[in-house]
Amino acid sequence: MPKLLSPNASLPRVAKTSLVDEVIAAMRGMLGKEAWAPGSKLPSEQELSRQLGVGRSTVREALRVLGHLGLVESRSGLGTYVIDRGMPQGRIAATQSADALIELYEFRKAIEIPAARQAAERHSAAQMARIKSAWTDCERAVKRNSADEFAQLDYQFHFAIVLAGGNRFAIEAYRGIEESFARNVTMILGQGQLRSMLHFHDDLIDAIDRRDAEAAEREARENFVETDVRLKLLLQGDANAR
Template sequence: MHQQADKAILSRIDRVSVKDLALDRLKKYIFSNAISSGQRLPSERELAERLGIGRPSVREALKVLEALGLVESRIGEGTFVTHQSGASIGRHIGVSLASWGSTVVEICGARQIIEAECARVAAEQASASEIESLAQTLQQIETAGSPSDYLAADMQFHRQIAHAAHNTIVTHILENLITLLEETLHEEQADQLPLQEEGLSTHRTIFTMIANHDADGAAVAMRQHLQFSTELWLAIVSLGTQSSSDEK
């Protein structure tokens, strides 16, 4: 019993990045009464000084907040608080994922593990016609006229990579994961969330690696792409939790 207690107390401590801590502080600041919709946030320099961290960490945190639709960056003017569109979406995603008997961390982690290797295999096995189909979908992503069009093309892009790996089981697993996210986004009108330049550039990198049959490069590119997506999903769900607690 003592040994079990020791193991529980001395269990591994998860690493938390400075950027994640900054993101958490900024989310709480936006949800507090200290600042309201339409107001400008302090500058990156001031936020860095007040939080006692470097400006790059603040910049990365603001990038996630902008992806959530909580802030809007205006060239030459600064960063402004917008509506809290991510909160209601986060509540629904949390419920949907709970029905799987898993946490959002596990779901996002599963995507990173499976899709990175899936991209590696797709780079090795994708046919010329499959690469051409990916190129067409990539063009739809890059020319999307609305967030909903972007999201539809984005989901299709990931489905096509799964099929290009030529493994029925992997394809089925990823189809289920992608469909869950797609349905949730559709039901919760997630087209409120803005398009992401980072998403656009990383899709292009993934495609280039697969088209060039660079297996290692495809895996790395997919992992980097999904890392940002994971941070975004986790932040969205945490917003739903934060909003629910504030309403009680």
């Protein structure tokens, strides 16, 4: 039988204006306590929301990120369980700087989020097929557990969306980051389990395919929530290792 959390193992409250990553930080802090040992069942989303003082949607997003990091696992009809307490400790490659890594993701957000909306509004059948095919290639790389290969193919996937968006200036700008993209995404992937990426962009692809521009933009933006967490973990791990 899985261990249940003690009623006394309360989470620290966080401000109502806190971001998802603050909730994640609070929950990560509990992973170091015996009450949240591997095999323990977490409180319900409603209870976590009450203890943390935030909305259920914020808790749900935090649990999604922690699941992708390989720390918790949602089991259909049973709840969410702790499966690991260890956090990856990464280092930024010697040829890179923290500022360059941050700037790359700032650039990606500036291009990819509006491109998702534009792709939903403008894509042709051939462009949609290219997006789906590029993601199928990414899934194969996940199944082969090859982070380097996935990073290279992930660029092709996102570039396919930018191409479908049809903004020639965005296309030319995005074309210029291919080398940096693959190198930096590999480092980001090291902050979690590669297998968690298997269905990472399914909802984004579906929204583009349905020509739901608002949903496509929302999914692109939400995907960056997890990327931001992984980036912070990488930067923190690098700083701690120095």
